[in-house]
Amino acid sequence: MKMRAQIPESLREEGIEILKPQFFVLENNLEAVARHMLIFSLALEEPEKMGLQERSETFLEVWGNALLRPPVAAFVRAQADLLAHLVPEPDRLEEQLPWLSLRALKFRERDALEAVFRFWAGCEKGPEAFPMNRLWDSRLRHYLGSRYDARRGVSDWDLRMKLHDRGAQVIHPQEFRRWRDTGVAFELRDSSAYHVPNRTLASGRLLSYRGERVAARGYWGDIATGPFVAFGIEADDESLLRTSNGQPVKTAGEITQHNVTELLREVAAWGRARATRGDPEEQQHAEGSPEPGTPAAPTPESFTIHFLPLNSAQTLHHKSCYNGRFQLLYVACGMVHLLIPELGACVAPGGNLIVELARYLVDLRQEQLQGFNTRVGELAQAAGFAPQTGARPSEIFARFCKSQESALGNTVPAVEPGTPPLDVLAQPLEASSPALEGLTQPLQGGTPHCEPCQLPSEAPGSLSEVLTQPQGALALPNCESDSKTGV
Numbered sequence: 001m002k003m004r005a006q007i008p009e010s011l012r013e014e015g016i017e018i019l020k021p022q023f024f025v026l027e028n029n030l031e032a033v034a035r036h037m038l039i040f041s042l043a044l045e046e047p048e049k050m051g052l053q054e055r056s057e058t059f060l061e062v063w064g065n066a067l068l069r070p071p072v073a074a075f076v077r078a079q080a081d082l083l084a085h086l087v088p089e090p091d092r093l094e095e096q097l098p099w100l101s102l103r104a105l106k107f108r109e110r111d112a113l114e115a116v117f118r119f120w121a122g123c124e125k126g127p128e129a130f131p132m133n134r135l136w137d138s139r140l141r142h143y144l145g146s147r148y149d150a151r152r153g154v155s156d157w158d159l160r161m162k163l164h165d166r167g168a169q170v171i172h173p174q175e176f177r178r179w180r181d182t183g184v185a186f187e188l189r190d191s192s193a194y195h196v197p198n199r200t201l202a203s204g205r206l207l208s209y210r211g212e213r214v215a216a217r218g219y220w221g222d223i224a225t226g227p228f229v230a231f232g233i234e235a236d237d238e239s240l241l242r243t244s245n246g247q248p249v250k251t252a253g254e255i256t257q258h259n260v261t262e263l264l265r266e267v268a269a270w271g272r273a274r275a276t277r278g279d280p281e282e283q284q285h286a287e288g289s290p291e292p293g294t295p296a297a298p299t300p301e302s303f304t305i306h307f308l309p310l311n312s313a314q315t316l317h318h319k320s321c322y323n324g325r326f327q328l329l330y331v332a333c334g335m336v337h338l339l340i341p342e343l344g345a346c347v348a349p350g351g352n353l354i355v356e357l358a359r360y361l362v363d364l365r366q367e368q369l370q371g372f373n374t375r376v377g378e379l380a381q382a383a384g385f386a387p388q389t390g391a392r393p394s395e396i397f398a399r400f401c402k403s404q405e406s407a408l409g410n411t412v413p414a415v416e417p418g419t420p421p422l423d424v425l426a427q428p429l430e431a432s433s434p435a436l437e438g439l440t441q442p443l444q445g446g447t448p449h450c451e452p453c454q455l456p457s458e459a460p461g462s463l464s465e466v467l468t469q470p471q472g473a474l475a476l477p478n479c480e481s482d483s484k485t486g487v
Contacts, residue, residue: 066183
């Protein structure tokens with residue numbers, strides 16, 4: 001899991017040479033799209049406006065904490081207000097945020113996205129608009145049931161007997177227990193400073209209540225695994241993983257902060273290289289005089305992040321701009337049910353597929369993990385992919401390569417349509433939704449989206465699919481690549 005890879009370099013590690021990378025993101029709810037936009041805007045903020053340390057700390061709190069410090073909450077409100085004004089105006093959006101494109105979204109999705117940002121900006125005043133403390137506790141009570149009074153012992157068991165056994169030994173019991181109890185994963189200041197609800201974690205649902213479908217707002221995210229495994233269990237700097245008397249010297253929170261800081265440092269350096277590209281003197285001053293005979297480093301090109309319409313996995317292949325055009329398809333473990341032949345048809349022959357496995361889902365037993373891995377292989381084969389030859393074995397990601405002769409017409413589904421990948425990952429909404437009281441808030445104004453979405457997985461990280469589209473001259477991906485990638 002490489003944390004410090006620059007955007008073009010991370011693609012080259014998969015054997016993909018791209019002059020101008022284009023990223024396409026497909027989500028199953030608009031709140032996730034809004035969070036992506038907010039986090040990307042934070043990561044790409046100009047260093048003159050926000051320093052590296054402040055940016056990394058803000059990133060960690062917005063991304064992984066249920067409660068925020070007042071300065072971070074003020075940043076979220078200001079940025080959400082800006083995005084709420086930009087979303088309805090595509091031309092102004094592309095002028096101020098040239099790396100972002102929402103043109104593929106439907107008009108009603110843009111309107112709902114604007115409503116999400118306005119809620120974040122504080123259009124509904126007061127903590128009761130999103131009482132995170134009560135929502136988190138109610139969700140935890142429903143998750144643990146009769147084990148709630150013994151929740152400290154349960155969290156220790158899940159950490160030591162599951163996460164530690166699966167390779168996440170650096171997660172400290174104290175930080176994991178604090179997150180399980182309060183939702184605060186990264187405590188960078190005194191604990192009393194975290195008291196403002198993180199509205200970016202709110203989402204709307206249509207729930208069955210007394211025989212009727214009721215729109216409600218609540219917290220439906222992860223309460224089992226935690227955000228530590230995404231950036232906090234591996235590092236390029238081996239000294240961060242050092243142990244003393246059998247115990248890790250650094251916690252997962254400290255490793256996460258280091259990795260995120262280095263990642264944002266790379267983004268800032270990449271941006272400076274782009275800014276000096278047109279000025280040879282400034283570029284030479286920034287990079288220094290190269291040694292004679294040393295080839296010039298490739299200049300990073302601009303990129304664009306496109307957000308696709310919700311639930312469009314089955315129809316993308318009907319458009320020529322998507323059919324057979326993508327070189328890399330990444331599927332998170334909570335979205336494997338969308339790995340269907342129609343989506344596989346969007347990947348060019350020889351293209352790569354990376355699927356996140358369910359290794360860190362603490363609710364899954366070992367035999368269920370094996371069943372999930374088998375199921376991923378079946379879905380990938382049905383979509384026209386074969387395992388990568390020469391790829392390094394991994395329990396975190398499964399890597400496949402698109403068969404040269406595969407096509408949508410001769411692909412036979414491995415299972416009947418509509419069959420979920422695993423019952424534990426795709427439960428019916430009514431069967432798995434808790435009682436309405438105490439867990440949700442009635443939606444006022446527009447609902448974030450008018451259709452029920454699937455129950456989110458307890459997996460860490462984003463539940464999204466990222467597709468990389470070729471532009472111009474582009475070499476086919478190298479199927480022998482065994483490089484690691486990280487979320």
